[in-house]
Amino acid sequence: MKINSNFLNLKDSYLFATVGRKTTAYKAAHPEKKVIRLSIGDVTRPLAPVVIEAMHKAVDDMSRKETFKGYGPDQYCYGYEALIDSIKGSYARKGISLESGEVFVSDGAKSDLGNILDLFAPENTVLVPDPVYPVYVDTNVMAGRKILYADANLANGFLPMPDFSVDADIVYLCSPNNPTGAAYTKEQLKEWVKYAREKDAVLLYDAAYEYFITDPALARSIYQIEGAKECAIEFCSYSKTAGFTGVRCGYTIVPMALVREGTSLNKLWARRQSTKFNGVSYITQMGAAAVFTEEGEKQISENLGYYRENAKIIATCLDELGIFYTGGKNSPYIWLKCPNGMDSWQFFDYLLENANVVGTPGSGFGKNGEGFFRLTAFGTKEDTLEACSRLKTLLKK
Ligand code: PLP
Secondary structure, eight states: OOOOGGGGGOOOOOHHHHHHHHHHHHHHHOTTSOOEEOOOOSOOSOOOHHHHHHHHHHHHHHTSTTTOOOSOOTTTTTOOHHHHHHHHHHHHTTTOOOOGGGEEEESOHHHHHHHGGGGSOTTOEEEEEESOOTHHHHHHHHTTOEEEEEEOOGGGTTOOOOOTTSOOSEEEEESSOTTTOOOOBHHHHHHHHHHHHHHTOEEEEEOTTGGGOOOTTBOSOGGGSTTGGGTEEEEEESHHHHSOTTTOOEEEEOOTTOEETTEEHHHHHHHHHHHHOOOOOHHHHHHHHTTTSHHHHHHHHHHHHHHHHHHHHHHHHHHHHTOOEEESSSSSEEEEEOGGGOOHHHHHHHHHHHHOEEOEEGGGGOGGGTTEEEEESOSOHHHHHHHHHHHHHHHTO
C-alpha cells in the first residue's frame, strides 16, 4: 500500500497557529491589557431574521409525515428548486441568465474549490495568484499538479493581469481577493477571459466576497464578461454574504457552454457530485433560499453595511497615516504596506506589543505578501474604532 506522497509536499500551515500562539502568550503575560483582534476572518454578526424564520419552518416540516424530507431532489444534484430559483434571481439582477441545471448547491465554496479538481487531468498546469487564499495551492499540491504563480504586487495594484507568453490550463482568480481586498474591474476581467479562450484554459473564479462590491465598474460575477460561460466556473458562498460560515451553504456555477475535449464539464460535475456528494440539508437550503428574497437582501445588507463601515474606519485611519493599502472599499479585507520597512512578522510583533492589536502577516499568504499585513472588518465597530485610535497614536510618532 502506498500513500499519496503529494501530501508530503504540503507546507505546514503555521500562519494562523502562530498568530494564535503569539496572541495567547502576550495576553497571558499582560492580563491587564485589552488585546483587539483585527485578524478575524470569520463573520461575527448573527443570521438575518428571515433566514432564522425559514429554518424554523423547515424544522417544523421535518416533524410532520406530510412535509418530512429525506434526500434532496436528484434533478439538480439535491438542490431544492426554491433555492436554485433564488440564486438564478440574484444572477438575473446582475444581468446574467442561468439555467437551473447550471447551479449546483454546495456546503460552501471551500469544498467545491477542492473537489472541482476531480474534473481535470493531473498533468494540467495551474496558475495561481500570489498572495492568495491558500486552498488553491494546497489542493493542487495534493493532486501533484505543476503550479505557476501570477505575482500580485505594488506594481499591479495586487491585481495580476494575464501574461500571454505563459501557458496555463487552469487559472484561479479571486475577486474581491482574500487577503488583498483588491477587486477586478470588468475591463480587466475581459483580458482574463480572452486569455482563457485563447489558451483553451478554464478559469476558476472565486466570488466568495462579491456581495461586498458596491462600485459598478467592478465585476460581481465572471459571467458579466462576454464569452465567460465558455471558459469559467464560478464559486460562491453564503458564508460572508449572509453569515453562513457555521451553517454551511454555497453554490457553484458550471455553465452548459463549458466544453473541453468535446465533453461538457457541466455533465462531468453533475456525475461527480451525484457520485460523491449527497446534498446540503433541507433546513440549511431553506434558510439559504430566504437570503436572496427582497426582505432577505434588505436584512443581509444591514450586516454587510456594518462590516463595510468597519472597513471604512480602517481605510480612513490608513489614509490619515499615509499608509498604502488595497481593499477596504469593496471588500472586508484591508491589505497594507508595513510602515518603516518592517517585514510582516516584525510589524505583527510591533503592533501586538505597542498597540495590543492583532492582524495577519501578509507573508503567510505567499512570497509577494512579505512586507504586507491584513486587517479585517469582521470585528465590532467599538473594537475597530479603538484599534484605529491606537494605530494612529503609535504610527504618527
Ligand atoms: N474563498 C475564499 C477566498 C475565502 O476566503 C473563503 C473563506 O474564508 C472561502 C472561499 C470558503 O468559503 P466557505 O465558507 O463557503 O467554504
